[in-house]
Amino acid sequence: MTFHLVRKFGFWISVFFACGLFIGTVEAAKRKVIIDQDAFGPGGPNLQPILMVLQSPDVEVLGITIESGDGWQKENAAHTLRMLELIGRTDIPVFAGATYPLTNTAEATKRWEARYGTLFYKGAWTEQWPKEVQVRRPIVHGPETIPPMSEGETAWQVRPEIAANFLIRKVRELPGEVSILALGPCTNLALAVRLDDTFAAQAKEIILMGGSFNPHPAGNAFALEYLYSPRLEFNFRWDPEAAHIVLHAPWRKLVQVPVDPTTATLFSAALIKKIAAADTPLARYVAKYAESFPMWDELGAAVWFDPAIVTRRETLAVDVDTDSGAGYGNTLSWPAGKGPGLGERDAEVIFEVEVATLEKLVLQLLTSPVQASTQR
Numbered sequence: 001m002t003f004h005l006v007r008k009f010g011f012w013i014s015v016f017f018a019c020g021l022f023i024g025t026v027e028a029a030k031r032k033v034i035i036d037q038d039a040f041g042p043g044g045p046n047l048q049p050i051l052m053v054l055q056s057p058d059v060e061v062l063g064i065t066i067e068s069g070d071g072w073q074k075e076n077a078a079h080t081l082r083m084l085e086l087i088g089r090t091d092i093p094v095f096a097g098a099t100y101p102l103t104n105t106a107e108a109t110k111r112w113e114a115r116y117g118t119l120f121y122k123g124a125w126t127e128q129w130p131k132e133v134q135v136r137r138p139i140v141h142g143p144e145t146i147p148p149m150s151e152g153e154t155a156w157q158v159r160p161e162i163a164a165n166f167l168i169r170k171v172r173e174l175p176g177e178v179s180i181l182a183l184g185p186c187t188n189l190a191l192a193v194r195l196d197d198t199f200a201a202q203a204k205e206i207i208l209m210g211g212s213f214n215p216h217p218a219g220n221a222f223a224l225e226y227l228y229s230p231r232l233e234f235n236f237r238w239d240p241e242a243a244h245i246v247l248h249a250p251w252r253k254l255v256q257v258p259v260d261p262t263t264a265t266l267f268s269a270a271l272i273k274k275i276a277a278a279d280t281p282l283a284r285y286v287a288k289y290a291e292s293f294p295m296w297d298e299l300g301a302a303v304w305f306d307p308a309i310v311t312r313r314e315t316l317a318v319d320v321d322t323d324s325g326a327g328y329g330n331t332l333s334w335p336a337g338k339g340p341g342l343g344e345r346d347a348e349v350i351f352e353v354e355v356a357t358l359e360k361l362v363l364q365l366l367t368s369p370v371q372a373s374t375q376r
Contacts, residue, residue, distance in 0.1 A: 030060040032177050032204075033304075034167060036097075037297070038069025038123070038184030038235075041079030042151040043289025045267065046070060048366070049183060049301035050080070051282060054089055055365040056305065062170050062178065065163035067097040069185040069238050070123045072143040074099070082154035087282045090156055091373040097163030098187035099143050101239035108324075116326045120225040121234055151289065164191035171202040180206040181304055182246070183297040185235050190242035193249045200249035209300035210235035210243060211258040211318065211331040213349070218263040222294055226259055229330075233259050236320050237329035243320045248343045256318060256347045257300040258331065264355050265295040271359060278367035286366050295358065302358050303350055309361070312352035319344040 033053060041047045053059055066077045077096050084090050106125045113119060127140055138147035159166070167188065171178045180203050182189055189206075192199045200206070212233035217223040226232065236243040247254075267290060276287035295302075302309055317339035319332040336346045 030058055031179060032060050032062055032174060033179045033181050034062050034065060034170060036065045036067070036163075036167075036180060036182045036184060036188050037076075037080075038067050038071065038073075038238075039064070039076045039080040040069070040071035041076070041083060041289065042149065043083075043286060044291050045293045045295065045297050046076075046183070047079065047083050048267070048286060048290070048362075049181075049297040050083070051087070051286065052298060052301050052305070052362065052365040053181065054087075054092065055282070055368050055371055057371060061092050063093045063095055063159075063166055065095045065097050065167060065188050066158070067163070067184055067187045068099050068101075068124050068143065069235065072099065072124045072141075072145075073097060074143065075146045077158050078146050078149060078154055079151070081156040081158070082149060082151050083285065085154055085156055086151065086285055087370050089370070089373055093159045093166075094156075095161055095163040095166045096158045098191065101185065101187055102190060102241040102245075104239055104241070112324070112328060119237070120229075123234060123238055151285075163188045164195055167192040168196045168199050171199055172196075175202045176204055176252070178202075179204050179304065181301060182206055183209045183300050185238040186210070186242035186246040187239045190239070190245040193245055200246075200251045203251060205253035205255065206246075206251050207255045207257065207300055207304045208246065208347075209257045209297055211256055211320075212236075213258055213260050213331060213333060213351070215258075215260045215263045218266075218294065220266065220294070223263070231327070231330040231332075233329075233331065236331060240320045240322045240329040243329075244322050247318055247320060247347070248345065250345075254345065254347045255303065256349045257303050258349065258351075259296070260351050261353045262294045262296045262299050264352075265299060265358065267292055267295055267298070267362075271363065274363055275366050280367070280369060282370050283367050295362070298362055299353065299358060302361050303353070306357075306361060309353045309357045310350050311354055312350075314349050314351060315346050316349050317344045318347045318349065 039046045080094050212231055214230055215226050217227050272290045275283050315336040317334040321327040321330040
């Protein structure tokens, strides 16, 4: 009897197992990524690249780790959780990380400014916004305060695991498979590097949005940030010591996306209008909360998605100035292999991209139907 059943249904059993193997192969083939971000919101250049990554059908987002930077860690996490709630992706775990830089402080920054001049932008420490930049910001507040959120309060909470521990755990579980998309200051990553000497080497790669070399001034107010200080960039300036640690770590592959290629980009009103026309929950969220910033972090995500958009890249030895002088936080660079030999390593630095292709990719991802939740 058993023999006849096997003969009768053997073909369909084979098909069933073949489909299972195929599905398993497809799942295994998905690019695995952890997004590390100072995810101030709602919307804007911090949360829009997260949405881009979530919208890719061939990507598995293992988690989002949050630190302070543009805003304080607790408010950043709340904005991220609310965004995921509004688009139906609460299956993505969010982990709280560092509230403060490793050694930099608001007081030290004020002393630096008294000696060397006022910084254009200080993120969560900004007390008065430059008149040239019109953005939505709550009143100045401390790190424990979450001001009322225009997008509504969230019912969700961050996971109990500390961000650095989550980063270490996932790359240990999946050695050589996990990409790190680092779009904010480097504090969480530096903590992971220091907690586990093998962390960086076990990751597949890191795409690091930060630093500045010689950006061409753009025709908008944001050019004032680098016009007179071309080597200064916010992510590195918020926590220079963390950036130094991350740049010295033994990554298998290190891709740096500095300010330079972003000066030719802008999340324009025309692009926002095209996204709004899609009228999906995600597109409505983007259209409602978008602001016309350069596409800093969107470009970092796009370079990871499709390296073919890059039209000029160079291999350079890169570091960060961690002295307390006028150049604190500045990007340092030398020809590949020609640094002072103090642990700096070579990075693939992105200098130019095809902007039209970038805009098409952003539009495509942010207007596609929302990817299904993976919750079971």
